[in-house]
Amino acid sequence: MAPSVAPSPLRPTATKEGQGAVDVEGAWLPETCCGQRRCGARRWGVCVNWLIYLSVFAGLAVLLLGVVAPSHTTITCSDPLIHREVKKETVPISLLFTLSFIVPFFKILIVEWVMPPASPSAPSKTPLRVGLRRAWRYLGDLFVGCLFMYFTTDLIKTVVGEARPNFWALCQPNLTDHQCSQVYTTVTWKDCTNPYKLRHWRLAETMKSFPSGHAAISVFSSLFIMAYTHKRLWRTIPSLVSPWLQLLWVIWTIVCCQSRVWDNKHFWWDVLAGALIGALFAFLTLHYLTNWFEREEEEEEEGDTALLSRRKEPTSPSPSPSSSSYIPEEEEEEGDNLSRFSGTSIKRLIGGAPRGRPSPRGTTAAGEAAAASGVALGAVQVKEE
Template sequence: MSNETSSSETTPLRRPETQSPYNVAESGRQTTVNTTHTHGNGNNNNYGDSVEVRLQEGDRDSTQQQQQQTITMDTNKRILCRVGLDILILLCVGFPILLFFLLGDPYKRGFFCDDETLKHPFHDSTVRNWMLYFIGVVIPVGVIVIVEVIISQNKAKQDNGNATSRRYVLMNHDLPDWLIECYKKVGIYAFGAVVSQLTTDIAKYSIGRLRPHFMAVCQPQMPDGTTCDDPINVGKYIQEFECKGVGSSARMLKEMRLSFPSGHSSFTFFAMVYLALYLQARMTWRGSKLLRHLLQFVFIMVAWYTALSRVSDYKHHWSDVLAGSLIGSACALVVSYGLPKSWFNFQTVWPAKSKAK
């Protein structure tokens, strides 16, 4: 009787009142308890302590897993929020450009009929729009991707698998270093290009300078039916006129007032100057020090030729090209030396593994 009584009163494992066997199963822990009839309270206490330690370790592992899941979700949220914010900023700066293109009405400036600078013939552009997009988009992005991939590969060889750089995780996938750097550099480039174009458009629509081919495109006619061929209009500053525009499209009639500054010049100079500065900072190939300078010279010459073609095609006056080139170069210098420290910067969230005490 005494043995049975001691066995019934002494329980090797005491389960908390708030925790049922079903709760233990739901938490992913399975505990097997072999109950033996012993006559010493010391043995029973030791067994209970060991089981309690095992339960505490299981609770610790479960807590760490939950913390890891929470941090991973927080990492994804932060990265997506930062990318979304960067895109929103680009859209906010780029949206006025679209409004200018669709709804913009340039300033109505007058002219003199004997102004020789406005009597040049209409000529198609030497650097077409698709060429401009290739120069300003494909070339810079391609060069940045190639350089960053090469830098990442060389860095991986030097580290030999012992990289200590910050890790970026999105959707449980490690983002490679070259992709992060491309995002930063291309993002800065895109922002600078949009700012440069917006600056140019504000000047274009505010000044409304007439292009060198104004007479050929507009073919102005005064309210009294006279034209610039009539001697009565010689020496007069004409403000009220209508464009007959024979053979001219509505877009051409709008573009004839958007001479200052040159959009082609500002865009290509921004792209090529930014690219030259990027190569100066990131291209560190030891094989030939002249290769970097050769590429920089080629890129600047591409912008220089594009700007000169705008004068020879009678699209702009020389002062328009000069102003556009200065705007593009200034924007490239500002975004290259001002924004990289504060713009398009991820913040790594990668917790250190905690050691079990």
């Protein structure tokens, strides 16, 4: 039986996808190609994901710009629910975007910077760099989940075509007395006299009341960041800090949702439906994209970290059954007291210790005697064979 060839000092012994390899001396090496078939499948998956993202984003843009607008809305001319006045928004889009994306990003960045993973990463990765990387990753999950959620919400808006509470004031449809005498009449955005000189897509928005997009986004982002706060800060800081931070997001969500009713933008059932949609997509995002903020890299880095933290020793060729150092499998049960020798096949066969466990310094007389007896017994059995 030919002896196995010892690994080259420059050959990577541990690899991790996207993060390079570690050689036997503990040097962090750049990642090499993992094979044409595997790399091709990975690139194909990335391309498919980006194609889906771009298609959803394009569909959302078509809906928001009014290219595909509600075909009509059904109203009653004497309905007081659609004759409410026009008010200024309490929560404009800019504030909603800031509190839903920018503030969570910096919060995650600070938490990941101050509380880095328990296991160390590559030598070139500082805590700030690791925190920035994780913050970008979680922000990407937040954005992707919100993209799919808001596309679904606006698609429902377009299909349902419910008039907003301030529809009559913004549109002032040109209807005849005969049309208004009917119980229900159909109105399109082309029937609006447009007293406020709104653009086409703004007029289309007056017919997109159900469900509330503000409520969906605020509930989605709040549940996302509340789950992150619970996962990262629970039992690591004073017990009341995490609930207090979560309470702030609850207050923000309630104010944002209620403001849509105050400002005559939505009815209460619109806000409720938007909140339910936001909660549903928040659960799906946390479960399928973020994995509830589990730091899976910590488990993956354990093998690489062990190689980086301990002293590497060159591995000798594996002995063949005909060599004098061959030890039969029965001798593997001698115990951990024989795991004091170098990281060769003798250590693995006699000591039963896993590869990579550091050997204690120094040996006792009992350990040397047991090792010598094991080697002699192996040689005798080989000769008898």
